[in-house]
Amino acid sequence: MRRRSRLRVVANEAVGPYALVRVERDDIEPGVPGQFFMLEAPGRLLPRPMSLCQAPTGELAFLLEAIGPGTQALAAVEPGEEIHVFGPLGNGFRLDVEKPLLVGGGIGVAPFPYVSEQLGGPPAILGFRSDWHAEAAALVPNAQVVVEPTLVTELLPQGHDVLACGPEPMLDAVRELVPHAQLAWEAPMACGYGACYGCSVEIDGVLQRLCVAGPVLEAA
Amino acid sequence: MIFNASGCLDALEAPEVARALDVFVTKTVTPQPREGNRPVRIAETEAGMLNSIGLENPGIEALLADKLPRLAELGVPLWVSVGGFAASDYGELCAALDDRPEVAAVELNLSCPNVEEAPESASEIVHAARRRTRKTLYAKLSPAATDLPDTARAVQAAGADGLSLVNTVRGLALDDKTLQPRLGSETGGYSGPGLKPIALAAVYQCYRATGMPIVGMGGISTGRDALEFLAAGATSIALGTILFTDPDAPGRVRRELAGELASRGLSTTEDATGLAHSPGPVSVA
Numbered sequence: 001m002r003r004r005s006r007l008r009v010v011a012n013e014a015v016g017p018y019a020l021v022r023v024e025r026d027d028i029e030p031g032v033p034g035q036f037f038m039l040e041a042p043g044r045l046l047p048r049p050m051s052l053c054q055a056p057t058g059e060l061a062f063l064l065e066a067i068g069p070g071t072q073a074l075a076a077v078e079p080g081e082e083i084h085v086f087g088p089l090g091n092g093f094r095l096d097v098e099k100p101l102l103v104g105g106g107i108g109v110a111p112f113p114y115v116s117e118q119l120g121g122p123p124a125i126l127g128f129r130s131d132w133h134a135e136a137a138a139l140v141p142n143a144q145v146v147v148e149p150t151l152v153t154e155l156l157p158q159g160h161d162v163l164a165c166g167p168e169p170m171l172d173a174v175r176e177l178v179p180h181a182q183l184a185w186e187a188p189m190a191c192g193y194g195a196c197y198g199c200s201v202e203i204d205g206v207l208q209r210l211c212v213a214g215p216v217l218e219a220a
Numbered sequence: 221m222i223f224n225a226s227g228c229l230d231a232l233e234a235p236e237v238a239r240a241l242d243v244f245v246t247k248t249v250t251p252q253p254r255e256g257n258r259p260v261r262i263a264e265t266e267a268g269m270l271n272s273i274g275l276e277n278p279g280i281e282a283l284l285a286d287k288l289p290r291l292a293e294l295g296v297p298l299w300v301s302v303g304g305f306a307a308s309d310y311g312e313l314c315a316a317l318d319d320r321p322e323v324a325a326v327e328l329n330l331s332c333p334n335v336e337e338a339p340e341s342a343s344e345i346v347h348a349a350r351r352r353t354r355k356t357l358y359a360k361l362s363p364a365a366t367d368l369p370d371t372a373r374a375v376q377a378a379g380a381d382g383l384s385l386v387n388t389v390r391g392l393a394l395d396d397k398t399l400q401p402r403l404g405s406e407t408g409g410y411s412g413p414g415l416k417p418i419a420l421a422a423v424y425q426c427y428r429a430t431g432m433p434i435v436g437m438g439g440i441s442t443g444r445d446a447l448e449f450l451a452a453g454a455t456s457i458a459l460g461t462i463l464f465t466d467p468d469a470p471g472r473v474r475r476e477l478a479g480e481l482a483s484r485g486l487s488t489t490e491d492a493t494g495l496a497h498s499p500g501p502v503s504v505a
Contacts, residue, residue: 004468040465045412046264047465070264086467190262190269191464194233197247197273198262207255207276212233 002193003028004086009077010059016135018107019075020053022061023085030055031088033095033115034165034184034216037062038192040084041070047086048074049189051111051165051215053139060085063136065107089192090215093182095119097161102126102140103152103174103181105166106133111184113139115163123160127152127170153177175219184216221489222446222470225437225460226301226327226360226384227273232287235294237463240470244296245458246283248303248329251312253279263393263402268412268439269461270391272405275303275335280316292322301360303329307340307348314353326355328380331362331387333409343374350379358435360384363415363422369429382433383426384458386419412461415439420452427453427494441469443476450492 007023014020021039028037030052038047039062048070054061066075077083093111095118102112102124109126116122124143127150128134137145146152152166153173164174165184174181185203187210190196199210203217221242230247231238238244256276263270278287283300291298300323302313310328317323328349330342338345346359359375361368363386372383388409393402401407419438427434436454440446441462449457462469477489486492 004466038465044264045267045269045461045465084466188260188262190264190271190461191467193467194230195228195237195467196262196271196464197227197230197256197276198271200256200259200261200276202259207259212230 001029002087002089004084006082007060007085009079009081009083011079012075012077015063015139016132018063018065018133018136020061020063021074021077022056022059023083025058025060028060028085029088030060030114032092033118034092034111034163035088035090036192036215037085037087037089038189039074041073042077042081042083043073044070046070046190047084047192049089049192049211051184052088052114053110054113054117063107063110063139086192090211091213093163093184093216097163099160101157101160101162102143103156103162103164103166104140105152105170108164108166108170108184109136109140111165116140116142125152125155127166179219181219182216183219185210185214221456222474223299223435223437223456223458224463225458226329228460228463231291231294231296234467237467237470238294238296241296243299243324243456244291244294245299245327246287246291246301247277248275248301248332249277249280249283249313250275250303251280251309253277253282258404260402260404261408263408265391265393265410265414267414268410270393270403270408270410271388272403272408274405275332280313284316284320288320288322297324298322299325299327299358301327301329303332303335304338305336306338307345309338310345311348311352314349314355314357318353318355323355325358325381326353327358327360327384329360329387331360333362333388333390333407341374342371343378346375346378346380356381358382358384360387361422362387362389363418363438364389368422369425372426372430372432376430376432380432382435382455383430384435384437385422385426385454386415386438389415389418411439413439413441416445420448423449423454424452424496428497440473441466443473443478443480446473446477447480447492450489451494451496453494453497455490455493
């Protein structure tokens with residue numbers, strides 16, 4: 001059951017250019033991998049949606065990239081600060097798959113440490129724009145890493161149940177190659193629970209509220 | 221009484237939030253289904269946010285057949301917000317809702333900044349709606365009109381029972397790097413804390429001009445904000461953008477408002493309505 005609680009920041013660690021923010025879990029459930037949480041961005045009006053990266057005992061951990069005012073505020077939180085966390089929200093990955101393969105691009109690696117833990121460390125292919133960004137691959141066991149200009153889709157083997165998260169062009173390329181891949185999409189969100197209608201994404205010409213229909217959607 | 225602002229809560233997705241309200245107001249329904257605007261639909265700004273949802277809704281037939289019975293099961297009084305592109309649309313929507321016992325009142329959305337407005341004046345639309353329904357009718361107005369008190373008087377004369385004040389105002393946000401509009405539809409409706417003084421002025425002026433019941437809204441995020449809207453002349457208040465950031469806001473604002481009233485020796489919200497217009501201020505005890 002989703003809840004909103006004020007949670008204490010335990011740590012904020014750099015992982016390459018990304019920030020791994022760990023908060024005390026309190027009474028919030030970690031949910032299914034691929035689900036997300038709305039994190040208060042200190043000083044900003046709206047919270048920001050982040051998928052859960054790790055669920056160590058008593059904690060929730062989020063990997064984020066400072067790309068705008070909200071994520072910059074979140075990347076600057078310090079241990080001891082408290083932020084509101086609301087979740088878990090949306091639909092996560094379906095984990096009843098026979099031969100999982102995790103495919104991530106950039107900050108799209110975020111949900112995979114938790115996914116990997118739940119699936120017993122399946123193989124992963126992770127793509128990054130630089131070696132510095134690729135330091136985040138250390139969070140995912142059994143990961144094969146590629147750095148641009150090489151793309152993850154160039155290494156994609158056949159016959160796997162693909163769980164993918166990354167930039168839209170990567171997701172589009174993955175679903176071209178792998179029918180029925182599970183794809184985690186991203187959109188700006190105000191609320192995360194269906195109230196604002198702001199996170200609609202257009203997939204195959206159909207608008208869907210990502211927070212309630214997704215963020216994980218099955219490719220057609 | 222605490223409402224949600226129309227379009228700021230999906231009661232079927234979040235029934236626990238809707239049940240914490242005194243009245244649930246639906247997202248605006250139009251005669252035909254509408255897919256809404258293309259993304260990007262929201263943008264945070266310095267003191268608020270912009271939205272350009274574009275009245276996404278399933279249309280009146282689907283509302284009547286599917287959503288209304290499910291919403292009625294929540295056990296919260298229901299207001300239906302209606303919108304159209306001509307006065308006749310509003311009339312037909314009101315007629316379709318008139319014999320539905322689940323509907324306590326109809327709110328006429330006369331001011332969505334994200335779609336083309338009906339060519340008729342607000343009072344002509346209210347008149348068209350009034351002729352087709354016995355339901356309580358509230359007119360939701362934009363604060364952008366320079367003659368807002370005149371408009372309020374005109375909709376009162378046309379048969380409105382109350383006012384919902386205010387809708388969002390049109391705004392624009394540009395991308396830092398490209399200087400292009402951040403929203404897919406370029407401009408959007410501005411809401412949040414930055415709207416509050418504008419909304420308060422609208423409530424204050426329209427209360428003085430009409431004395432009508434007013435649902436006040438626009439940047440309310442605390443019980444203190446709610447108290448100010450009551451003092452300006454609102455009889456009820458509605459929560460909008462705050463519901464996006466805090467789904468527990470209805471209960472919290474209710475508790476905070478009760479504390480604000482008590483600290484001034486006021487026992488009910490009715491006691492607070494219009495206080496800003498009376499000569500003797502009520503100070504904190």
